[in-house]
Amino acid sequence: xxxxxxxxxxxxxxxxxxxxxxxxxxxxxxxxxxxxxxxxxxxxxxxxxxxxxxxxxxxxxxxxxxxxxxxxxxxxxxxxxxxxxxxxxxxxxxxxxxxxxxxxxxxxxxxxxxxxxxxxxxxxxxxxxxxxxxxxxxxxxxxxxxxxxxxxxxxxxxxxxxxxxxxxxxxxxxxxxxxxxxxxxxxxxxxxxxxxxxxxxxxxxxxxxxxxxxxxxxxxxxxxxxxxxxxxxxxxxxxxxxxxxxxxxxxxxxxxxxxxxxxxxx
Amino acid sequence: xxxxxxxxxxxxxxxxxxxxxxxxxxxxxxxxxxxxxxxxxxxxxxxxxxxxxxxxxxxxxxxxxxxxxxxxxxxxxxxxxxxxxxxxxxxxxxxxxxxxxxxxxxxxxxxxxxxxxxxxxxxxxxxxxxxxxxxxxxxxxx
Numbered sequence: 101x102x103x104x105x106x107x108x109x110x111x112x113x114x115x116x117x118x119x120x121x122x123x124x125x126x127x128x129x130x131x132x133x134x135x136x137x138x139x140x141x142x143x144x145x146x147x148x149x150x151x152x153x154x155x156x157x158x159x160x161x162x163x164x165x166x167x168x169x170x171x172x173x174x175x176x177x178x179x180x181x182x183x184x185x186x187x188x189x190x191x192x193x194x195x196x197x198x199x200x201x202x203x204x205x206x207x208x209x210x211x212x213x214x215x216x217x218x219x220x221x222x223x224x225x226x227x228x229x230x231x232x233x234x235x236x237x238x239x240x241x242x243x244x245x246x247x248x249x250x251x252x253x254x255x256x257x258x259x260x261x262x263x264x265x266x267x268x269x270x271x272x273x274x275x276x277x278x279x280x281x282x283x284x285x286x287x288x289x290x291x292x293x294x295x296x297x298x299x300x301x302x303x304x305x306x307x308x309x310x311x312x313x314x315x316x317x318x319x320x321x322x323x324x325x326x327x328x329x330x331x332x333x334x335x336x337x338x339x340x341x342x343x344x345x346x347x348x349x350x351x352x353x354x355x356x357x358x359x360x361x362x363x364x365x366x
Numbered sequence: 367x368x369x370x371x372x373x374x375x376x377x378x379x380x381x382x383x384x385x386x387x388x389x390x391x392x393x394x395x396x397x398x399x400x401x402x403x404x405x406x407x408x409x410x411x412x413x414x415x416x417x418x419x420x421x422x423x424x425x426x427x428x429x430x431x432x433x434x435x436x437x438x439x440x441x442x443x444x445x446x447x448x449x450x451x452x453x454x455x456x457x458x459x460x461x462x463x464x465x466x467x468x469x470x471x472x473x474x475x476x477x478x479x480x481x482x483x484x485x486x487x488x489x490x491x492x493x494x495x496x497x498x499x500x501x502x503x504x505x506x507x508x
Contacts, residue, residue, distance in 0.1 A: 152445075152494060196470035198394035206418060219444055235444060339444045345416040347439075348393050356393055360437045360475050362414070362421070 138270040138302050141225045143338060144330035146217035147307075163307045166327025172288045172314075173321045185287055192355065200350030202282075206343035208237035210259030210283035211276055212296050215310050215328055222338050223308075230265060230272060235338045243274050252277040252292050259283050261296070271301040291318035306332035393418075395493065398467040398477040401500050406436055406476075406507040407463040415453040417442050422456060422464065422478060429508035436507070437475035438464050441492055449492035456481070466507075467499050 146152070148165040174182055192199045208214065214221075219235035230243040241260040245267070255262040255278035265274040276296040284290065294316040303309050311327040314320065347359045408426030420440035428434045440446060443453075456462065461484045466476030479499060481489040493499070 193394060193396040196396055196399075198396040201393075203418075204393050219442075236442070339447055341417050341442070341444055343418050345414065345421075346418055347421075348418070356397065358393075358397060358439075358469070358471075358475070360473055 136269055137225065137267045137272070139225070140223050140230075140272070140300070140302065140308060143220050143222050143333040143336040144308055145220045145333050145336075146328055147331050148329050150216070152218045163329060163331070164303050165329050166309050166311055167325070169286075169326035170324075172286070172324045174288065174319055175321050178289055178319045182288060189287070198356045199354050200356045203237075204348045204350050204356050206237065206346050208239045208259055209234070209285070210239075211241065211261050211263075211279055211285075212298075212312050212314065213283075213285040214239045214241065214260070215298075215312065216285070217328070219341070220333055220336060220338060221330070233338060236341055237343070238341050243272070249275060250277060252295070257281070257292065271299050274298040274300065285314075288314075288324070289319055290314070290316045293318050303329075308332070395467075395477060395495075397470055398499075399470050400467065400498055402502045402505060403465050403467055403479060403499065404476065404505050404507040405463055405465050405503065406438075407461070408436065410456055410458055410460045410462060411435075412458065413453075413456040415443055417444070420446055422462075422481075424462065424464070426507065435474060436466075438466055438478045439475065440478050441494075445492045449490065451489065455489060460484075465501065465503065 147163060149168065172179075172182065189199050202208070209216070214232075214234045217234070217236075221235065222233040224231040224233070228245050230245065232241050232243070233239065239260070241263060243263040243265040245265050247264050249264050250262055257278050257280040259280060261276040261278040263274050263276040265272050267273075274297070276298070277294070278292075279290065279294055279296070281290065281292065294314060297313045297315065299309075299311040301309055301311075308330045309327055310330075312325065314324040345362050347362060349357055349359070351357045406424065406426050408424035410422060410424055412421070412423040414421040414423070420443050422438040422440060424436050424438065425433050426436055443451075446455075463482040464476075464478055465480040465482075466478055468476040477493065478491040479493060479496065479501065480491060483489075
């Protein structure tokens with residue numbers, strides 16, 4: 101017999117079941133989409149050829165290293181200019197009159213150069229973001245997770261660009277656009293169409309790789325791929341780095357010069 | 367597989383040894399003489415704990431019996447810290463002997479490679495690619 105009270109109870113039970121089903125679906129969806137992120141929150145130091153710590157890094161750890169960088173596959177006209185520039189830089193260095201680079205003016209590497217070191221870097225994982233701090237010049241880049249990608253035309257050019265990331269299993273996949281044209285890794289020219297793709301993942305519990313592919317339809321014939329390896333630093337806290345007293349400068353000929361006297365002592 | 371890793375590591379080590387570290391500092395060290403060093407003994411007038419580089423300013427007695435000033439550049443203080451130095455490693459008035467790679471420009475300054483105190487204590491300077499500097503410890507700055 102169906103009484104009004106029974107109908108209310110039936111309706112309540114049905115509502116509760118619907119809520120429970122919906123909740124289960126939400127929890128399941130969250131579980132499905134929850135990234136199986138690796139824990140890479142730590143201080144890291146670059147190892148391998150080109151690293152400041154190479155003598156005690158790769159050799160001691162016996163680690164796998166990512167493929168070495170090849171010369172950039174620049175289109176003919178850009179390649180010619182780049183080779184001439186590299187040659188001029190080598191000649192100037194051999195004469196003891198090195199050409200000035202951004203560092204001389206205390207300008208940071210930006211992307212992708214900051215991933216090359218030279219000092220330790222810190223990776224911090226927080227909800228929705230991975231932050232990478234490079235000790236030299238206190239460089240900071242923010243990788244926003246699970247956001248829609250942007251095209252280069254949508255962002256203002258900067259040193260670190262606009263980075264969007266997602267976890268594919270235990271690999272952090274990142275795409276960066278919007279790097280200023282004067283921010284060049286190894287003097288390699290690029291256009292505002294440059295896109296930097298990275299796959300950041302652990303190859304050993306304490307060894308991290310960043311596999312980088314640079315794409316640029318204007319300057320590159322094909323993608324330029326290279327990578328860096330880092331060792332986990334136990335109990336290391338990044339130090340500050342402030343260009344407080346820069347005695348170096350670049351002269352009218354583009355050469356690096358040094359003042360003996362501190363500008364602050366004048 | 368292990369063998370391949372090791373071969374790779376050894377090959378990488380050889381490349382580093384042959385080519386030396388690339389520039390790994392705030393500026394190129396090519397402005398300093400890589401073919402000789404000088405020892406300069408003097409009194410510290412300032413130990414500057416700053417980036418992009420630390421500095422050690424000293425007064426020394428030159429060969430002509432006059433007091434001259436010499437500016438000694440150090441690496442970044444981050445590298446110094448990791449090598450065990452602190453902002454108190456050197457004090458005003460300390461008498462020190464510095465082994466320096468002189469500036470090629472001929473100006474009275476150089477890059478610190480090694481520091482020796484009057485009591486015999488030594489501090490190595492953590493310069494990148496130290497092996498590329500030829501040390502001539504018999505040469506005194508006059």
